[in-house]
Amino acid sequence: MRLRNITGSREVIADSDYVVHEDILTSCPGTWHEIFGNHDPIRIEIGMGKGQFIHTLAKQNPDVNYVGIEKYSSVLLRAIQKMEQEELPNLKFIRMDAEIIDEVFGKGEVDRIYLNFSDPWPKDRHAKRRLPSRQFLERYDRILKKDGIIEFKTDNRELFDFALEELEPAGWKADAVTFDLHSNEEMMVGNVMTEYEEKFSSMGNPICKYIIRR
Numbered sequence: 001m002r003l004r005n006i007t008g009s010r011e012v013i014a015d016s017d018y019v020v021h022e023d024i025l026t027s028c029p030g031t032w033h034e035i036f037g038n039h040d041p042i043r044i045e046i047g048m049g050k051g052q053f054i055h056t057l058a059k060q061n062p063d064v065n066y067v068g069i070e071k072y073s074s075v076l077l078r079a080i081q082k083m084e085q086e087e088l089p090n091l092k093f094i095r096m097d098a099e100i101i102d103e104v105f106g107k108g109e110v111d112r113i114y115l116n117f118s119d120p121w122p123k124d125r126h127a128k129r130r131l132p133s134r135q136f137l138e139r140y141d142r143i144l145k146k147d148g149i150i151e152f153k154t155d156n157r158e159l160f161d162f163a164l165e166e167l168e169p170a171g172w173k174a175d176a177v178t179f180d181l182h183s184n185e186e187m188m189v190g191n192v193m194t195e196y197e198e199k200f201s202s203m204g205n206p207i208c209k210y211i212i213r214r
Helices: 009-015 022-027 032-036 052-060 073-085 098-103 124-129 134-143 157-170 195-202
Strands: 042-046 065-070 091-095 110-116 144-154 173-178 208-213
Touching: 009 073, 022 098, 032 042, 032 065, 042 052, 052 065, 052 073, 052 091, 052 110, 065 073, 073 091, 098 134, 134 144, 134 157, 144 157, 157 173, 157 208
Parallel strands: 042 065, 042 110, 065 091, 110 144
Antiparallel strands: 144 208, 173 208
């Protein structure tokens, strides 16, 4: 919780050139290639935390544009600090709630979405707030290209089981599923770990992952 309440984090974000600011978000749909100044593919991570995963991907893939989305200012601050240490031209950040994701990206503008260790929202009445819920899958459907995919990782088995149950009613299908990512040689190829993945896997927690498409 302390990461969510760092004094001055909102001011740092407001002054950062690495952040696409709230006052222009509604004008962003359909213009992300202009924002990046190229026509490379656009991939987004929703709930990026401190930014280790997406910063690593952007460094490894300079011909892909990445957008990291984070709700909490004090967590986003950590990602900004990483960028200050190592700037990457193909990485931008947004501080926003994922519920408006389809108001920030245009139809078919994104070719891949990453969901990593998302908030499980354990109470049943909050199921629609879970990022792999059918409600969010409907939003993702609007912004993903026709052949776009979603990759989801979590150590929360209940959330993962829920995510799998949501696929069929939402009209999605799984290309690959594992309940123990780090024991799956094929799915571990090119795997980039998040901070949470490093922590939980070191504790012996199995990491679940799926790759899905419509």
